[in-house]
Amino acid sequence: MKEKITGQRFLAVTLLNVLITVVEIIGGLISGSLALLSDAFHNMGDSFSIILGYFAQQIGGKPENRKSTYGYRRAEILSALTNSLLLLIIAIFLIGEAIQRLGHPQHINGRIMLIVAVVGLVANFASAALLHAGSHDSLNVKATYLHVLSDALSSVAVIIGGIILTYVNIPWLDPVLTIGVAIYIAYEALPIINQTIRILMQSSPDLDYEAIENDLKQIDGIDAVHHVHAWMIDEHHIIFSAHLNCDDLRLSQVEKIYAQVEKVLHQKYGICHITLQAECSRGRNEEMFNTPVDEKNMIDDHD
Known part of the structure; x- marks a missing residue:
């Protein structure tokens, strides 16, 4: 049975992501970490994704009528496609910024980077737990869930980088971590993009x-x-x-x-x-x- 994520859960995840975004922007500017700032912009995109996913779920649950005899379920597919494309755009942007940073390395305050990343990790895991129940039954919720989960992974990468940079000055580590996170984001988004496009193009389902x-x-x-x-x-x-x-x-x-x-x-x-x-x-x-x-x-x- 398809489990519907409640509005309260979507609201809680949205508020958590807004909080993470503000904290990471401040922490990124103070520490000079591109990885932290990229994670902040990723979280900002997540907030949009979560709001879009919620409204798509509400629209998709409307019954069939004379104007839409098959109902409005495609609203969730459109939301999943939009969210996944946004993930891909963010990944491309982060890779571009990281490559530029590799040519002009900056000093990073590893201690601030570490503290902020830990806060982000806790909040992201809390958000992922709230969305996990519906991620197996809806491409829309799965796309939103992957947004949050990829943020959690990027927070782990930033934490590792923060620990290393606290004790050792490695100028190229921060942009390399950013590229690694961006590649993971794109890797998770591409299958959803492929599946949603197949559905919208009315491609044949996998039947014998x-x-x-x-x-x-x-x-x-x-x-x-x-x-x-x-x-x-x-x-x-x-x-x-x-x-x-x-x-x-x-x-x-x-x-x-x-x-x-x-x-x-x-x-x-x-x-x-x-x-x-x-x-x-x-x-x-x-x-x-x-x-x-x-x-x-x-x-x-x-x-």
Whole structure:
């Protein structure tokens, strides 16, 4: 069952991130640490991400209506894509700034850097704990959760750097840590970007279509399956449509076949919305993913 993150949790995480941002900006300016300032800007982006994620979840929970017959679940997918793209932009910006800093190293106050990073780590782990429950069930919450988790990891890196710089002056360490954190941020964001774009482009979900065809042909009365379409509303809801070549049956008999098909597709393949069209001979020799000849002719006529 999909667990919904409450508004109180989103608010608590937002306030924590605003607090971290203010503390790290002050600490970064005083200590001269780019890694600390980059973490602060990352947290600032997190605050936006969390607010966006909350409103997307509220919109996505609205029921289907005449204007949106599939509901508003795509709002969470759009939010996940926006948040992940923001992560990627932040990562690219941090790498650019770190490379410039490598050419002009500055003295870093390791003790201040360490203290502020510890505060950031505690707050980030608290935020991640609040969001963890819903991160497995929603790409939107997962994108927000990864924002916070990547901040926690960057705080760990800054803590290590702060400990070292407290005792040893290594000018290149701070920008190198920044680059490492940025690469991790991009690594976590790219899979979500890929998945959300696939959903928005209505790419086919990962189903065994040959097995589906074989299972449907095992049902009495079905001879062939063609004109198959499958896509996703979000990461949980698969839509499926197909034309079935059946014996010349009564409508009441066809409805029984539909019930068996829906049971197989729902229970074995997790498909939630199914549209079927029974045909006797039309399209019998078509492949599963071919457009029927009559529809091709209609498309050509319009062209």
